Amino acid sequence: MRAVGVIVEYNPFHNGHAFHLQASREAAQADVVIAVMSGNFLQRGEPALVSKWQRTKMAILNGVDIVFELPYRYATQNAETFANGAVSILAAAGCQYLCFGSESGEIEAFQQTIHFLESQQDSHEKNIKHFMGSGVSYPKALALSYKQLSNSENYLDLSRPNNILGFHYIKAIHEQRSQITPLTVARKIADYHDEHFASETIASATSIRKALFSDINRPSEINQYVPEATRQLLHEYLNQHGLYHRWENYWPFLQLRLLHSSPEELKEIYEAEEGLENRLQHAATEAGSFQEFMERIKTKRYTWTRLQRLCVHILTNSKKIDMEGSKRAGYLRLLGMSERGQEYLNKMKKEFALPLVAKLSSFKDEEVNLDLKAARVYAMGVPGPAKKILMEQEFKQPPIIIKK
């Protein structure tokens, strides 16, 4: 059976994702689509709107055949580590293809860029160091260095977020000497250059979340941008849990953690560095909300998402010693599957390069402990009895099977 992998967050699943799925299946002429999906905390350093289980249902009802969790150790990370974790999972699960959305839409541009940068490695590293010395963030320094080195128009625009991710996916495939063939499809985004149909039905997940939070009682605002299954699953989650998760729900916990910790303890947290912990502690005594806190700690030196990821690690108490280490995942945590996905697993699982974990209670591992902890901390954002149910789900929930 031919499998294509996709790397996703589905926060929430929208029409653009449906387009990407369909295009990936066609481009690879695949029998099954395997998604590796961030768990409860995302690459931007945010809690997901709804739990990974609800997002797994969205994925399968909208055409994904198998959903594996991207473990916390890779999900809440910079593009490079995120890509390494995700690619290692897709490779272990036997995907022949990886298909990602990009602004570019041309796979050759990615390949050329990687070869070009490999040939310029020394200058590139020197450049990055130089630009970071001037006080800009790492991604910014990388883009500036690249712009200085490359003059050809054939090369990739590395200032675009999905090009950067794609670049790291292909780099990970190279570095892991994986047999996966990368493919890319141009993203459909709602801007002036889009045709009429697209602008009526495609919106970014960011704008969908914004609409959901701006008036939680008028979910119809997003109807034209998400499939019916997403609408229903969002509605169901809101009914059962009383909220969509957002940073503000966790702000008091972050604040207390900052107030009662010593600077030495905070220094042990992953991504805490260079006196950042003092800045955070001071802001915690002043700020009245997470938004205000972030505005107080923001500098040119660090991106917003970099700082949000640090906040997630403080919230989950994830330390350097827990997070540093392997570039490749240690297991395939199965969150859900379609009937076709089940058939694929039955045929192929003996050949998987990593253990298949269907239930957490039957698998002991340090990396999976981080996922368990993240799930418990995520549940703390929910008030009342729903908190306990969400917490227990991490241990008791078998993989979701949806027959279509």
Added chain:
Amino acid sequence: MRAVGVIVEYNPFHNGHAFHLQASREAAQADVVIAVMSGNFLQRGEPALVSKWQRTKMAILNGVDIVFELPYRYATQNAETFANGAVSILAAAGCQYLCFGSESGEIEAFQQTIHFLESQQDSHEKNIKHFMGSGVSYPKALALSYKQLSNSENYLDLSRPNNILGFHYIKAIHEQRSQITPLTVARKIADYHDEHFASETIASATSIRKALFSDINRPSEINQYVPEATRQLLHEYLNQHGLYHRWENYWPFLQLRLLHSSPEELKEIYEAEEGLENRLQHAATEAGSFQEFMERIKTKRYTWTRLQRLCVHILTNSKKIDMEGSKRAGYLRLLGMSERGQEYLNKMKKEFALPLVAKLSSFKDEEVNLDLKAARVYAMGVPGPAKKILMEQEFKQPPIIIKK
């Protein structure tokens, strides 16, 4: 000027406290009454109903002349450490007398008991070890040993809570070789043996808190048991902060701390011992409230208050390394005073054996950092903008001066 010291929590100040104050002033023929009062967290391992500032106002309006804070390092502790901290403060502030309420009411009984136990020290220690080996708590083992050793009716009933505290006050005076003369007055408590007047006006702080929480909108229930000033100050606090503090307000914070910490980290917390941390972590995943949590972790081995104190230390992240050390306080933190108290301070402060701290911002000390942290954590129990005000008060509030 002649000063009598009292050791108090005033949670809240009630008619029994007014009686004790008046009796102390008379017994010592004192010009001023100096109170050393627990801060925001109390000896029973609970947050105080209202902040230390509001309780300072209660104290002064009801007849105390000077209020010093009993630092966190001594306040949230067993009777022995609590007594050592409090006595060291009263001694440093020049008190000639300490007057405490007790079930006994006879100072000779305390003196005799201490001399008797000193003479029996070896047997006593052996006994305590023996009884604790059978699984009972330390206070229980102490009382059992004492009962076994002493047959005379002249000795103290050490199963009564205020007798135990008094016993430790006098022991601290002995051990610190202090010049303070101890006095005791019999507590007025509302039981069948009390005369009619007492039972109509005296109730324990526990029953007053219970009445306050049982129907927060009917504060009149406590009117007959507390002075007018207490009524007004409680009412004012509730209006400004929206609540009276209780453990349930801090339960989510305690729960998260238990869920995201490693057993090794929890072992560093003061009073965490003998695998207690595993028991706590397991209960945290199961319990839906602080009450339920406590019922799950309770064993014969540990008293309820011992476990609550451990929970306070987890909440404030107070470690063995922070809490162990000196038996005597390092400063006199002035919370408030009457005019007469101010006069006393002006005359006497040059002779004080410890630095007088009127504003936190002008004093750096590790012990006082614990108080600052406790105040910030205490403020986290309050929602909305009142949280920030309460947090800043710790730094900005000058000592309260009330002219009567």
